[in-house]
Structures are given as C-alpha cells and as structure tokens.
Amino acid sequence: xxxxxxxxxxxxxxxxxxxxxxxxxxxxxxxxxxxxxxxxxxxxxxxxxxxxxxxxxxxxxxxxxxxxxxxxxxxxxxxxxxxxxxxxxxxxxxxxxxxxxxxxxxxxxxxxxxxxxxxxxxxxxxxxxxxxxxxxxxxxxxxxxxxxxxxxxxxxxxxxxxxxxxxxxxxx
Amino acid sequence: xxxxxxxxxxxxxxxxxxxxxxxxxxxxxxxxxxxxxxxxxxxxxxxxxxxxxxxxxxxxxxxxxxxxxxxxxxxxxxxxxxxxxxxxxxxxxxxxxxxxxxxxxxxxxxxxxxxxxxxxxxxxxxxxxxxxxxxxxxxxxxxxxxxxxxxxxxxxxxxxxxxxxxxxxxxxxxxxxxxxxxxxxxxxxxxxxxxxxxxxxxxxxxxxxxxxxxxxxxxxxxxxxxxxxxxxxxxxxxxxxxxxxxxxxxxxxxxxxxxxxxxxxxxxxxxxxxxxxxxxxxxxxxxxxxxxxxxxxxxxxxxxxxxxxxxxxxxxxxxxxxxxxxxxxxxxxxxxxxxxxxxxxxxxxxxxxxxxxxxxxxxxxxxxxxxxxxxxxxxxxxxxxxxxxxxxxxxxxxxxxxxxxxxxxxxxxxxxxxxxxxxxxxxxxxxxxxxxxxxxxxxxxxxxxxxxxxxxxxxxxxxxxxxxxxxxxxxxxxxxxxxxxxxxxxxxxxxxxxxxxxxxxxxxxxxxxxxxxxxxxxxxxxxxxxxxxxxxxxxxxxxxxxxxxxxxxxxxxxxxxxxxxxxxxxxxxxxxxxxxxxxxxxxxxxxxxxxxxxxxxxxxxxxxxxxxxxxxxxxxxxxxxxxxxxxxxxxxxxxxxxxxxxxxxxxxxxxxxxxxxxxxxxxxxxxxxxxxxxxxxxxxxxxxxxxxxxxxxxxxxxxxxxxxxxxxx
Numbered sequence: 024x025x026x027x028x029x030x031x032x033x034x035x036x037x038x039x040x041x042x043x044x045x046x047x048x049x050x051x052x053x054x055x056x057x058x059x060x061x062x063x064x065x066x067x068x069x070x071x072x073x074x075x076x077x078x079x080x081x082x083x084x085x086x087x088x089x090x091x092x093x094x095x096x097x098x099x100x101x102x103x104x105x106x107x108x109x110x111x112x113x114x115x116x117x118x119x120x121x122x123x124x125x126x127x128x129x130x131x132x133x134x135x136x137x138x139x140x141x142x143x144x145x146x147x148x149x150x151x152x153x154x155x156x157x158x159x160x161x162x163x164x165x166x167x168x169x170x171x172x173x174x175x176x177x178x179x180x181x182x183x184x185x186x187x188x189x190x191x192x193x194x195x
Numbered sequence: 196x197x198x199x200x201x202x203x204x205x206x207x208x209x210x211x212x213x214x215x216x217x218x219x220x221x222x223x224x225x226x227x228x229x230x231x232x233x234x235x236x237x238x239x240x241x242x243x244x245x246x247x248x249x250x251x252x253x254x255x256x257x258x259x260x261x262x263x264x265x266x267x268x269x270x271x272x273x274x275x276x277x278x279x280x281x282x283x284x285x286x287x288x289x290x291x292x293x294x295x296x297x298x299x300x301x302x303x304x305x306x307x308x309x310x311x312x313x314x315x316x317x318x319x320x321x322x323x324x325x326x327x328x329x330x331x332x333x334x335x336x337x338x339x340x341x342x343x344x345x346x347x348x349x350x351x352x353x354x355x356x357x358x359x360x361x362x363x364x365x366x367x368x369x370x371x372x373x374x375x376x377x378x379x380x381x382x383x384x385x386x387x388x389x390x391x392x393x394x395x396x397x398x399x400x401x402x403x404x405x406x407x408x409x410x411x412x413x414x415x416x417x418x419x420x421x422x423x424x425x426x427x428x429x430x431x432x433x434x435x436x437x438x439x440x441x442x443x444x445x446x447x448x449x450x451x452x453x454x455x456x457x458x459x460x461x462x463x464x465x466x467x468x469x470x471x472x473x474x475x476x477x478x479x480x481x482x483x484x485x486x487x488x489x490x491x492x493x494x495x496x497x498x499x500x501x502x503x504x505x506x507x508x509x510x511x512x513x514x515x516x517x518x519x520x521x522x523x524x525x526x527x528x529x530x531x532x533x534x535x536x537x538x539x540x541x542x543x544x545x546x547x548x549x550x551x552x553x554x555x556x557x558x559x560x561x562x563x564x565x566x567x568x569x570x571x572x573x574x575x576x577x578x579x580x581x582x583x584x585x586x587x588x589x590x591x592x593x594x595x596x597x598x599x600x601x602x603x604x605x606x607x608x609x610x611x612x613x614x615x616x617x618x619x620x621x622x623x624x625x626x627x628x629x630x631x632x633x634x635x636x637x638x639x640x641x642x643x644x645x646x647x648x649x650x651x652x653x654x655x656x657x658x659x660x661x662x663x664x665x666x667x668x669x670x671x672x673x674x675x676x677x678x679x680x681x682x683x684x685x686x687x688x689x690x691x692x693x694x695x696x697x698x699x700x701x702x703x704x705x706x707x708x709x710x711x712x713x714x715x716x717x718x719x720x721x722x723x724x725x726x727x728x729x730x731x732x733x734x735x736x737x738x739x740x741x742x743x744x745x746x747x748x749x750x751x752x753x754x755x756x757x758x759x760x761x762x763x764x765x766x767x768x769x770x771x772x773x774x775x776x777x778x779x780x781x782x783x784x785x786x787x788x789x790x791x792x793x794x795x796x797x798x799x800x801x802x803x804x805x806x807x808x809x810x811x812x813x814x815x816x817x818x819x820x821x822x823x824x825x826x827x828x829x830x831x832x833x834x835x836x837x838x839x840x841x842x843x844x845x846x847x848x849x850x851x852x853x854x855x856x857x858x859x860x861x862x863x864x865x866x867x868x869x870x871x872x873x874x875x876x877x878x879x880x881x882x883x884x885x886x887x888x889x890x891x892x893x894x895x896x897x898x899x900x901x902x903x904x905x906x907x908x
Contacts, residue, residue: 058528097703097754181528182569182577 052122054190059085061183062100071164071173071189082108082164083175085185090139100146100155100183101139104164110136111163112143113174118161124172124192130165137162145177146185155180163192217260219280221288222253223268232292233507235270236551238598245551245597249507253287267598268292271302271310304374305399305419307635307645308408308603309594314726317635317645317667318405319677319736321772323398327784330813330824332861332875332896334438334455334476336420337387339398342826342859344809345770345788347802348888358387361402361415361738362790362803363766367685367716369405369413372420372539373514376412378586378611379537379563383688389518389535390420393434393457393474394498397421402738402770403720404683407647407663410607410629414683414716415740415766422498422516430461434900438875440891453478457900470500489524489531512543527572534566553594559609561586582615604632613689617696619707623689625654633663643667647681657713659684677736678721687711691746691758705748706757714760717741730776739767763795780819785810801836801847819865826859835887855882857889873898 055074059067066086070077082105087098104110109130113121136143147156157177164173175189223235231252238245239256242264248254262281266288269275273292280288302310306318313320323339333339337358340346347359358365370377370385377385398420405413439452459472478492496518503511520535543557562585569578588609595602607629614622631649638644645665652658663681670676687708694707718740725733745762768790776782786809792800813824837848858880863873875896883892 179526179528181526184528184571186527 052190054188056178056186056188059185059187062087062185063183071175071191072166072169072171081105082166082173088139099139099148100180100185102145102177102185103138104133107167108133109165109167110134111165112136113161113163114143114159116161118174118176118188121161121163121174122193124165124194125163127165129163146180157185218255218257219259219264219266219288220253220255221290222251223248223270223290223292224252225273226291226293232270232273235268235290235292238267238269239264240267240598241265243597246549247507247547269598271312301397303399304421305371305401305417306405307601307633308374308592308605309596309601314675314724314732315643317643317665317677318401318403318679319720319722319724319734321400321402323400325396327811328392328395328398330811330822330861331392331826332859332873332877333392334436334453335388335392336390336395336398339392340387340418342809342828342857344786344807344828345768345790345804347804347807347830357382357384359802359804360418361766361768361770361788362792362800363415363740366412367414367714367742369409369411369417370420371409371417372516373422373541374419375539375541375559375561375588376409378539378561378584379535379565380688381565383690389494389520389537391455391474391476391494391496393455394422394472394496394516395420396423402736403679404661404681404716404718404740405663406651406659406661406683406716407649407681408631408633410627410631410649410651410661411659411684411686411713414685414714414742415718422500422514428461429463430459431903432459432900433457433903434898436896436898438894438896440894466504468502470498472496472498489522489533491523493521495519508547510545512541512545514541514543515539525572529577530570530572532568532570534564534568536562536564538562551596553596555592555594557588557590557592559586559588559590561588580616582617583613585612586610599637601635602632603635606630613693615690618689618693619695620693623693625656627654628652641669643669645679651684651686653686657686659686659713673725673727675724675726676722677724678719680719681717683716683718683740685714687713687746687758703754703756706751706755708758711746711758712744712760714742714744714746716743732774734770734772736770737768738770739765741765764793764800766790766792766800768792780815782813783811799834799847801834804830804833806831822863822865824861826861828857830855830857852884852887855884856880857882869902871898871900873900 057069062085066084068076068078068081069083070080071082084103084105086101086103088101089096090099110133111125111129111131113125135141137145139146143158143160145158145162147158149156157180162175164175172192172194173189174192175187178186178188223232224230225232231248233248233250233252235248235252236245237247237254237256242259244256244258246254246256263279265277266280267275267277268290270292273294276290276292301313301322301324303313303316303320303322304310306316306320313322328339331339331342333342337348340358340360341348345361348357360368365385366383370387372390398418401417403416405417409417434457436455437452438454453476455474455476457472457474459470462469474496476494479490496516498516499514501513505511516539518535518537522531522533524531539559539561541557541559543555545553545555547553562583564581564583567578567580568576570576586609588607590605590607592603592605608627610624610626612622612624629649629651631647633645633647635643635645643666645663647663649661650658651661661682661684663679665679666677668676690707692707692709692711694705697704718738720736720738722734722736724735725731742764744760745764746758746760747762748756749759749761751757768788770786770788772786774784788807790803790805792803794800807828807830809826809828811824811826813822815822832851832854834851835848837846857878859875859877860879861873861875863871865871875898877894877896878889878892881893883889
C-alpha cells in the first residue's frame with residue numbers, strides 16, 4: 024500500500040512541478056496587445072509593468088513632436104522612452120521568437136533613436152505615398168528601476184492611433 | 196411580298212431613269228463577295244456633284260447636262276475607280292470594287308475627328324488593335340499601356356499611380372473614351388485601371404499638342420480609348436479569367452486569386468443593332484491593391500451601344516457606360532471602403548446631306564461619384580469624403596468631304612459641376628463654350644495639309660486659342676513625311692483652384708489658387724513613315740514640346756500649401772517603331788523610345804526613362820490551333836524622384852534604378868472553332884521594385900473565351 028502512496032505522491036509532485044514550470048513560462052510570455060488613444064487628443068503615456076495608461080509613471084510615450092520640414096515645423100507622431108528606460112534594438116529575430124533578455128551591455132540610453140527621424144524610429148513617414156507607417160524592429164526596453172525587460176513591437180498606425188504588442192522577457 | 200414590290204418599284208425607277216439623258220443610275224458591289232456596298236461615294240469631279248449608294252448599293256445622279264462625264268467611285272478600304280461615261284449607256288452602270296490589301300491598315304479617328312486610314316492621316320497616329328490587346332494579356336488600360344516603350348507607371352505622392360507617357364505625367368495627355376474626356380479624376384488624373392480591356396476595341400495614340408481639336412489637357416498628346424462595336428451578326432461572347440500572383444499563390448493558394456467574367460451580346464434587328472457588354476472583376480489580396488492597403492477590389496462595368504439606321508441619311512446612336520468599383524480594406528485599427536460610380540450616356544444623331552455634308556449632334560451626360568469612408572472597428576466614423584462631378588454637354592460637328600479637301604468644324608458647350616467636402620463652399624460650377632475648325636486639303640495627291648484652330652471660353656475665367664498645322668508629304672507611294680506644330684493647354688482643375696482642406700494628421704492646410712492660369716504647351720513632331728499595305732509598317736518620329744506656366748504646389752506660409760504657375764519644362768524624344776507581318780503565321784512589332792526631358796534649369800526631370808524598348812512577337816502554328824505571343828519591355832537605368840526633407844521638395848535621386856526587363860507570354864489553344872483557352876504568364880523574370888514598381892512579380896492567368904454566333908444578319 025505504501026508503494027501505491029509513494030507512486031501517487033511522486034505523480035502528484037511531478038504534476039505540480041510541471042504545472043509550476045508551465046505557469047512560470049506562461050507568465051514570462053504573456054503577450055499584451057495595446058491600442059493607444061488618438062495622438063491628436065494629447066500625449067499618451069504607458070507603463071509596461073502595470074500594463075495601463077499612466078501619466079505619472081511610464082515607460083513609453085506617444086505624442087506629436089515638432090519636426091522641421093522645408094524650413095517650417097510640422098507636427099508628426101512619434102514614440103519615445105522615459106529617462107529611466109534603456110533600449111536595445113533587435114532587427115534580425117522574429118518578434119515572437121524572442122524569449123530572453125539580451126546581455127546587459129546591449130542596452131543604451133534611447134538617445135533619440137526611437138523618436139521620429141531617429142536611426143530606429145518606431146514611426147516613419149513614407150514620402151512616396153504620404154503615409155505614416157510602423158517600423159519592423161523589435162524594441163527591447165530595460166527598466167533601470169525595476170530591472171524588468173520588455174520586448175515591444177509596433178503593429179499598425181492608422182489616423183493617429185497605434186497598436187503595439189509587448190511581453191516581459193526572462194532574464195538572460 | 197414587300198421585297199417583291201420594292202424590286203418592281205426599283206426596276207420601274209431604273210427604266211424611267213434610263214430613258215432620261217440627264218440621269219445616270221448604277222450599282223456597286225464588292226468584287227469578292229458580290230454583295231452590294233452601301234454609302235459608296237459616287238462623284239463627278241468636273242461637275243462637282245455626287246451622291247452615295249443606298250443600302251442595296253444603288254445610286255442615281257440627276258441634272259447631268261453634258262456628256263461624256265468623268266465619274267469616280269470611291270469607298271474606304273477599296274481601290275478607287277475612275278471611269279468616263281458617255282450618254283449611250285442605257286443599262287444601269289455596274290461597278291465592282293476591289294478591296295485594298297489592308298491587312299495592316301486601320302481606320303483612325305483621333306487625329307482629325309473623322310475616319311481616315313492610318314497611312315492617309317496627316318497627323319501620325321499609333322494604334323493598339325484589339326488583336327494587340329488580346330495578345331497583351333492586360334486586364335486594364337493602365338497595364339496595357341505600361342507594356343509599351345516610352346510609358347511607365349510611377350507611384351503617386353497622393354496615392355494611386357501616375358502613368359508617364361513619353362516621359363510626361365498623364366495629366367498632360369488627354370485621355371478620351373470614345374472621343375470624349377473622362378469625367379472623374381483622382382489626383383487630377385484619369386485612373387486607367389478603371390477601364391477594363393474587355394470592353395475596348397482599340398486604342399489610338401496621337402503625339403504632340405492637340406488642343407486645336409480637343410481643348411484642355413491635350414498638351415502633349417491624346418490617347419483615345421475606343422469601345423466602338425461593329426457587330427453585324429447576332430453574337431454572344433463569354434470570357435472568364437482566373438489569375439494569381441506568385442506572392443499570393445504562396446500565401447493563400449487558389450482561393451484568393453483574381454477573377455474576371457465578361458459577357459457581350461449583339462443583336463441586329465433590321466435597322467437596329469444592340470450591343471451589350473457586362474464585365475465583372477474581383478481582385479483579392481493582389482500585390483497591386485495591397486500596395487494601397489486594400490484587401491479586395493470589385494469592378495463591374497455595364498456598357499450598351501444601340502445603333503438605329505433611320506434611313507440612308509439619318510442614324511441615331513445611344514451609348515451608355517456604367518462603371519462601379521468597391522474597394523475594401525480592413526485592419527485592427529481601420530476599416531476603409533471606397534465606392535466609385537461613373538455613368539456616361541450619349542445620344543447622337545448623324546445626318547448626311549447633299550454635296551458631302553455630314554452633321555453629327557450629340558448630347559452627353561457624365562456623372563461621377565467617389566465616396567471614401569474610414570471607420571474604426573469599434574464604430575467611430577473617421578472620414579466620410581464624398582466627391583461628385585456632373586458634366587452635361589451638347590456638341591455639333593460639321594463635316595464636308597470631297598476628293599481633295601475636308602472641313603471639320605464644331606461647337607461644344609458644357610456645364611461641369613464639382614462638389615466635394617474638400618473645396619471652397621463645397622461646390623463649384625463652370626460653363627465652357629468652345630468653337631473649333633479644321634481644314635484639310637490635298638494638293639495633287641502629294642501634299643496633305645491641315646489647319647486647325649480652337650477657341651475655348653471657360654466661364655469667362657480663361658479664354659484660350661489653340662492652333663495646329665500639319666503637313667504630310669507623300670515622297671513615294673510607301674514613304675511619307677509628316678510634320679505638325681500645335682499649341683496645347685490644360686485648364687487648372689477644380690481642386691487646384693478651390694481646394695480648402697486641412698490635413699488634421701500633419702497639421703497643414705492646402706489652399707487652392709483661383710487665379711491660376713492655364714498651363715500651356717507648344718510642340719512640334721516630325722517623322723517619316725513607310726507603309727506597305729500587306730506586311731510592313733515603319734515609322735520614325737521626333738517630338739519636342741515646350742511647357743510653360745506649369746502648376747506646382749508650394750509652401751505659401753507656415754503650414755499652408757498652395758499652387759502657383761512657376762514651372763517650365765521641355766519634353767523631347769525619338770520614337771522608332773515597326774510592325775512586320777513576316778508571313779500569315781508570324782507577326783512582330785517593336786518600339787524604341789528615347790526621351791530627354793528637362794526642367795527650366797536644363798536639369799533632367801525625375802522619372803524620365805531615357806531609353807526603353809518594347810517588342811511583340813506572335814506566331815500561329817498547328818493550323819492556327821495554337822497561338823503564342825511574347826511581349827517584352829526593357830527599361831534602361833534611370834533616376835527616379837525622391838523627397839528632400841530639408842527643402843520639402845521632390846528632387847532627382849542621385850541613385851539610379853538599374854535597367855530591367857519585363858517579359859509576358861501568352862499561349863492560346865483553340866479547342867474548337869470559337870472556343871479558346873489561354874494561359875498568360877506575366878513578368879516571367881519576376882522583377883519587382885517595392886519603391887518605384889513594378890510591384891507585382893510573376894503572375895499567371897488562365898482564360899477561357901467562347902463566341903456563339905447563332906445567326907447572320
């Protein structure tokens with residue numbers, strides 16, 4: 024009988040362990056899809072950790088910025104990062120397949136890379152068809168306060184609204 | 196019984212006529228078929244009188260005072276007969292006309308607004324025939340024209356595509372549908388992808404300014420898309436096509452391809468001939484539409500053409516064309532729907548009078564509507580732009596023709612109404628009146644000269660005078676020299692004059708300029724051509740057109756864009772073409788185009804393709820059961836246009852686009868006498884350029900067509 028209890032106990036433990044692993048994995052890879060407000064209505068601040076719009080504590084900002092154009096200033100939609108966030112760009116991997124954070128030395132201050140006109144701007148303006156489009160980069164964002172890492176991908180821009188997806192990454 | 200009585204009556208008339216010396220009678224038949232020919236010109240050059248044959252090929256000429264007389268019998272497509280007649284002829288005269296060997300000869304109408312053989316037209320005209328259209332495998336006129344050397348499709352900064360013809364933006368080339376301007380433009384240009392090739396019989400291209408005949412927009416040339424149907428038999432024709440791009444095939448397999456279904460029907464009823472055409476096309480997830488964020492396009496055209504011959508001198512024609520397009524695009528953030536409706540109606544009365552006078556009166560009504568709706572998936576309406584145009588026109592054309600000269604004159608009056616949420620006061624209207632005349636004179640069968648002039652009055656805002664001179668010198672029977680000079684203009688569009696639109700997204704305003712002047716052109720063409728009726732046509736044309744007052748957008752003040760007349764340019768080039776029927780089974784055609792287009796500072800104009808070659812080769816084999824044609828086009832390296840963000844202007848790119856070749860192959864298998872199955876492979880080399888086009892790679896179409904001829908007239 025004790026043999027039976029022992030086998031049942033081991034199965035239960037294995038089950039719990041497997042559930043726990045799976046739960047951790049699922050937690051790491053929960054994908055969130057966010058639809059912003061219209062940028063024409065004002066700046067939109069988003070906290071990746073809490074997953075809500077938050078004007079006080081945020082990682083991403085979506086706002087209109089002044090862009091010089093032919094000697095004049097025009098308002099263009101742009102994304103930016105908070106001062107407490109650092110940025111790494113992944114242009115080679117598929118967004119879905121990225122599961123772990125890159126090494127810490129891959130991160131650097133945003134430094135204007137992500138904003139309109141930057142080297143890896145999230146939103147671009149196609150002069151050929153007069154249309155705003157989204158880049159295909161994956162933006163890896165490191166929160167220097169909580170030490171959490173998130174991957175972000177911008178899926179679509181239309182008439183002042185953006186859809187983006189993000190997920191928290193496991194430490195490397 | 197009716198026919199018997201008619202025969203008796205005709206015979207009595209003939210007998211009576213023959214007893215009278217002042218009257219001559221006769222009849223004209225086709226030498227080959229023996230059938231009577233109607234509307235044959237019977238002319239007495241010395242007496243300067245004439246008539247035409249009736250539906251039974253018979254004619255009577257009265258009031259002949261002296262004999263002998265010289266009599267001339269002429270008919271388009273047949274050898275002319277010159278014969279001396281003395282008074283002793285007591286039988287009705289019989290003339291058997293012999294058909295000219297006109298395998299490669301076509302009737303053209305665009306250069307003079309009257310029918311001429313292409314080889315005889317004083318202004319050089321290129322024809323893309325129905326056969327060329329079939330062998331091209333093109334779905335619409337944009338695709339058809341872009342296969343030709345000297346024509347290219349560019350991405351428009353305001354959406355859609357711009358067709359460049361001979362290096363010129365298509366807004367400087369007047370696009371006509373059956374001789375009439377097309378109402379409803381997008382971004383000041385006709386959307387040629389909205390005209391499906393299934394409904395057209397031929398396309399005529401005239402190079403050089405032609406505003407003396409057609410008025411506004413004919414600055415660099417005219418492209419006339421002709422739907423004319425000449426069915427004399429009851430006929431039902433059905434065609435079906437399924438196509439798939441390589442990209443699409445890999446993604447979705449067969450289910451998301453493009454399909455086209457066409458049906459045409461002709462029914463002659465004594466003096467009435469009905470032609471009805473229906474064509475439906477569905478394009479799904481094709482690269483051509485995905486480029487503009489559209490998932491699905493549906494196009495339906497319905498055309499009808501009714502010809503009623505009242506008697507020998509009067510004909511009535513009613514023509515209608517209805518085009519409907521629905522575009523759908525959906526994403527997580529926006530559902531976009533565009534509805535386009537274009538309805539054209541025309542009623543014409545053609546009458547013939549004594550001494551070669553013909554009068555053609557037409558009333559035309561064209562309506563266009565475009566509704567662009569953007570709605571969020573959660574229900575919020577973002578955009579609802581409705582643009583509508585109404586065009587009502589009356590025109591009268593007079594034509595008098597004899598052996599040595601021809602006069603064409605006309606008067607047009609129209610009212611055009613444009614309403615849009617994007618223009619001042621929401622609606623604008625103009626009334627335009629135009630008067631034109633063209634005189635064409637032949638001198639000793641060697642020289643053909645043409646003088647034309649047109650006066651346009653646009654609601655008293657603009658008054659434009661457009662002259663044209665043309666000369667054809669027949670060096671030999673085969674070789675001809677043609678040259679022409681003309682002025683053209685383009686009246687500023689409603690949008691350029693009255694737009695008042697704020698781009699909320701980018702926070703700039705576009706203001707129209709009501710004081711804009713018409714754009715003007717001044718151009719010459721000169722060329723030689725060789726035409727052998729049976730198998731060979733060759734031509735070399737040089738064209739030079741000087742443009743001034745071109746309208747360009749500019750930054751009026753901070754955040755405000757507007758239009759002004761500032762720009763000048765010259766467009767010039769050579770075009771060499773040959774069409775050669777090597778044998779009954781083998782035919783080839785090629786065009787070589789050199790273009791040199793410069794702005795006012797003598798810098799090359801962006802998007803000019805300096806050199807391009809297109810060729811077409813067709814072969815029939817296995818007793819004409821198989822037909823295979825290859826269309827190729829090679830485009831030399833050229834510099835495109837790019838946007839300079841520092842100056843906010845479009846400039847010539849430093850980087851050249853490499854030369855490329857496009858090859859299309861079409862093979863048709865004749866299953867039975869009137870059942871054809873075709874396989875078309877477009878862009879065999881799979882060349883694409885995501886920024887400047889072509890956007891669609893390799894594509895395949897399968898087409899089935901059948902003609903059911905049930906009864907002769």
